[in-house]
Structures are given as C-alpha cells and as structure tokens.
Amino acid sequence: MPSFISWLADPAHWSGADGVPTRVLEHIEIxxxxxxxxxxxxxxxxxxxxxxxRGATAAINIANIGRAIPSxxxxxxxxxxxxxxxxxxxxxxxxxxxxAMTALAVPPILVGAYAGLREVDRDLIxxxxxxxxxEGQILRGIEIPLAAPVIVGGIRTAVLQVIAxxxxxxxxxxxxxxxxxxxxxxxxDIPRVEAGAVLIAALAIGVxxxxxxxxxxxxxxxxxxxxxxxxxxxxxxxPPPTGARALVRAIGG
Amino acid sequence: xxDHLGLIWERFTQHLELTVIPVxxxxxxxxxxxxxxxxxxRAYAIIxxxxxxxxxxxxxAAFLLVSRFTGLSILTAIIPLTTYTLLILVRGIVAxxxxxxxxxxxxxxxxxxxxxxxLLGVELPLAVPLMVAAIRLATVTTIGLATVAAILGDTxxxxxxxxxxxxxxxxxxxxxLGAGLSVLFAVVADLVLVRVERWATPWxxxxxxxx
Numbered sequence: 001m002p003s004f005i006s007w008l009a010d011p012a013h014w015s016g017a018d019g020v021p022t023r024v025l026e027h028i029e030i031x032x033x034x035x036x037x038x039x040x041x042x043x044x045x046x047x048x049x050x051x052x053x054r055g056a057t058a059a060i061n062i063a064n065i066g067r068a069i070p071s072x073x074x075x076x077x078x079x080x081x082x083x084x085x086x087x088x089x090x091x092x093x094x095x096x097x098x099x100a101m102t103a104l105a106v107p108p109i110l111v112g113a114y115a116g117l118r119e120v121d122r123d124l125i126x127x128x129x130x131x132x133x134x135e136g137q138i139l140r141g142i143e144i145p146l147a148a149p150v151i152v153g154g155i156r157t158a159v160l161q162v163i164a165x166x167x168x169x170x171x172x173x174x175x176x177x178x179x180x181x182x183x184x185x186x187x188x189d190i191p192r193v194e195a196g197a198v199l200i201a202a203l204a205i206g207v208x209x210x211x212x213x214x215x216x217x218x219x220x221x222x223x224x225x226x227x228x229x230x231x232x233x234x235x236x237x238x239p240p241p242t243g244a245r246a247l248v249r250a251i252g253g
Numbered sequence: 254x255x256d257h258l259g260l261i262w263e264r265f266t267q268h269l270e271l272t273v274i275p276v277x278x279x280x281x282x283x284x285x286x287x288x289x290x291x292x293x294x295r296a297y298a299i300i301x302x303x304x305x306x307x308x309x310x311x312x313x314a315a316f317l318l319v320s321r322f323t324g325l326s327i328l329t330a331i332i333p334l335t336t337y338t339l340l341i342l343v344r345g346i347v348a349x350x351x352x353x354x355x356x357x358x359x360x361x362x363x364x365x366x367x368x369x370x371x372l373l374g375v376e377l378p379l380a381v382p383l384m385v386a387a388i389r390l391a392t393v394t395t396i397g398l399a400t401v402a403a404i405l406g407d408t409x410x411x412x413x414x415x416x417x418x419x420x421x422x423x424x425x426x427x428x429x430l431g432a433g434l435s436v437l438f439a440v441v442a443d444l445v446l447v448r449v450e451r452w453a454t455p456w457x458x459x460x461x462x463x464x
Contacts (some may be wrong), residue, residue: 002321064443070397073432076416080425164311168401171420181313185404194321197314208309 004194026175034101042109050117066107071165105158112154116147148218268411271399279338287346304340330402338391345387349380385450396439
C-alpha cells in the first residue's frame with residue numbers, strides 16, 4: 001500500500017491547524033481570492049477589447065508573454081520582495097504572492113473574453129445594430145451568451161494556473177496544501193509530500209470538473225452536442241484560424 | 254566569470270533536453286492519437302477529457318508522484334512534461350486536419366489518391382500551420398514547467414536549478430538569473446519555431462506575396 005494512503009487514513013492528519021480540511025480551505029481561499037481579483041481586472045478589459053476590437057494585438061502579446069513566464073520563476077522573483085518586508089508584517093509579506101498569482105490569472109481570462117467575443121458572427125452583430133439595439137444590449141444579449149463557453153474556458157485555465165501556483169506560494173504565504181510538500185521535503189517526511197501532491201491533484205481536477213459543468217450550462221443549447229469540446233465553433237465559410245488566432249484559441253480553451 | 258558561463262551553458266543544455274524530448278515524444282504520441290480519433294468524434298471527446306485531466310494536475314504534484322515509481326531519474330521529469338503536451342498537441346493536430354478544405358480532399362480522391370496517400374501527401378502538409386501553432390504553445394509551456402522539475406535535484410535541473418538554489422540560499426540574483434534565462438529561452442524558442450513554420454509552408458509565403 002502506498003505510504004500516502006496510510007498518511008491520509010490517519011485521523012490525526014484531519015484536524016487542527018495543519019489538518020487536511022484546514023489546508024484545503026486555505027488553498028481554496030488563497031486561489032479563490034486571486035481568481036476573483038483577476039476576474040475583476042481581466043473580464044471588463046477582455047470584453048471591451050473583444051467588443052471594440054481595439055488593442056487586440058497588445059492583448060495577444062501580453063498573453064504570450066504571460067505564458068512564457070513560468071509561475072515558479074515568478075514566485076521565485078517575488079520571494080526576495082516578501083522577505084524584505086519581513087515576517088513581522090505577515091499579511092503585508094503575503095501581498096506580493098497574491099499579486100503574482102493574480103498576474104498569472106489575468107491573461108487567460110482576458111484572452112478568453114477577447115477571443116470569445118471575436119468569434120461571434122459579425123453579421124449577427126450588424127443585424128442587431130440594424131434592429132436598433134444599443135451597444136450594451138448587444139454585448140449582454142448576444143456577444144456574451146454566444147461567447148460564454150470560450151470565456152469560461154479562459155477562466156478554467158486561469159483557475160488551474162492559480163491552484164498550481166498557490167502550491168508554490170506556500171513557501172512564502174505559509175498556507176494551503178503546498179505546506180505539506182515543502183514541510184515534507186524539509187523533514188523529510190515523504191508520505192506527507194505525496195499526500196500533499198495527491199490532495200492538490202484531486203483539488204485541481206475536482207474544481208476543473210465543476211467548472212466544466214458550469215461551462216456546459218452556460219453554453220447556449222444550439223451550440224451543445226455530445227462530441228463538443230470546449231472549443232469555439234467554426235464559422236462555416238470562414239478561413240480556419242492560423243498563427244496568432246489559433247494560439248489565442250488554444251490558450252482560451 | 255568563465256565558470257559562470259560554463260554553468261549557464263550546462264543548465265541550458267539540460268533545459269533544452271527537458272524541452273525537446275517531451276515535445277518531440279508528445280508530438281509523436283499525439284499524431285498517432287489524432288489520426289486514430291480524427292473521424293471518431295466520441296473517441297476524440299474521450300481523449301480530450303483524459304488529456305485534460307492529466308493537464309489539470311499541478312506540475313509540482315505530478316513530479317513528486319511520478320518520482321515514486323521512477324526514482325530520481327530523467328524519466329521523472331520527462332513523463333509528466335510529455336503528458337502535459339498531449340492536450341495542446343492532440344487538439345492542435347486534429348484542428349489542423351479539420352481545417353483542410355473538403356474540396357481539396359475531394360479533389361485528391363478524384364485524382365486517385367488512396368486514403369493513406371491523401372493523408373501523407375495532402376492533409377498532413379496542409380495541417381502544418383495549426384500543428385506548428387500547437388507545437389509553439391507546447392514548447393513555451395514545457396519550458397515554463399521544466400523549471401519546476403529542478404525540485405527533483407540538480408542533475409536535470411535546467412534553469413530552474415538557479416531558482417531552487419536561489420530560494421534555498423536566499424540569494425535573489427540567482428532567482429532573477431534563472432527566471433530571466435527561462436523567459437529568454439521561451440521567447441527565442443518561439444521565434445525559432447515561427448521561422449520553422451515559414452520554412453515548412455512555402456505556399457503560404459507565395460500566396461502572401463501574390464496578394
């Protein structure tokens with residue numbers, strides 16, 4: 001029997017400040033708040049770029065750079081700043097970690113919103129304008145519902161990124177499931193490390209399945225089909241996306 | 254100074270190895286899967302779900318879990334890094350094949366191409382742009398994830414090793430060095446692949462020139 005199973009089966013590991021429920025809640029709390037702030041920044045900007053078509057090149061470039069920065073490297077760069085703030089001011093020293101996690105989550109959310117809106121049939125929007133709908137009504141009534149699967153796809157990517165990064169952030173912030181991994185490596189207590197890894201994987205998969213459900217519910221029923229993947233629909237007669245657009249599509253999904 | 258450059262070169266070759274092997278291996282596996290599920294939407298949906306779940310596992314957790322079975326060998330890094338590329342590559346390759354215009358396939362069939370000849374001679378070359386887009390994304394992602402592999406030890410650490418050492422010794426310069434070099438590597442690798450795409454699709458260039 002793998003040792004992490006006996007670790008997880010031990011009731012002593014399921015209570016107190018270092019217990020599994022506490023650590024899981026911490027992990028969700030840290031990740032959730034970072035995603036929330038990223039949504040507040042990324043969604044409006046992405047929707048605005050998608051609706052107006054302004055600043056699209058900049059958005060794609062920012063997203064590509066965001067992809068290229070490894071989360072481990074970002075956390076590494078944040079650590080000296082956190083340490084210089086000092087552990088006496090605990091909550092202040094956690095701020096850089098929080099900023100780093102938010103920064104990683106904004107690009108996929110922004111690009112998902114932008115790419116989703118761009119994929120909406122232009123004729124449809126022209127027709128809506130012709131019918132006298134205001135821009136806000138077009139955005140709320142047509143663009144957002146049709147783009148919903150792609151928008152949620154971007155959010156899914158962001159959430160996974162943040163859950164993974166929160167693991168590394170535990171070095172600094174002291175909370176969440178990453179604690180098991182780093183404490184376990186220091187002690188060393190390998191079953192604890194493995195239990196931590198299993199819990200993080202389970203949490204990530206669980207949250208992703210939950211969001212896949214949300215994505216399905218938000219997909220307008222004509223776009224749903226059993227074989228449908230969370231990719232935007234191909235508009236017939238339009239050339240297939242290549243290069244940057246294909247990349248945006250893949251990141252957004 | 255000379256020693257430092259030597260060390261950076263060594264870490265670079267490790268990082269290159271940690272990137273090229275998973276992407277190449279992932280591409281071969283993904284191509285086989287993609288061709289197999291191309292005309293089977295249900296099988297494709299299942300493959301996307303499975304690779305999606307694999308993609309969901311945070312890298313740090315994946316490395317530590319795989320090390321249980323492989324010990325601390327290069328396989329410990331290669332296996333998770335390869336599985337991560339599968340989602341991106343299978344999707345990209347299938348999308349590439351689907352982007353081939355039906356008229357072209359019909360024309361090829363009309364000219365007497367067998368299914369296999371058509372796949373290799375017509376569909377595969379036309380799918381190249383989207384495939385390269387997927388490879389670019391997989392490469393940049395792998396370069397980022399490979400830095401985490403340094404937690405397994407210094408033999409295969411790549412640029413992530415600078416990060417780990419910097420974190421352990423609280424030496425910020427090393428952290429910035431490791432982060433900067435891995436970002437630089439990702440950007441350069443992406444640019445190289447753009448050149449490869451241009452080279453592999455001469456007709457796209459000709460078309461752009463004719464316009």
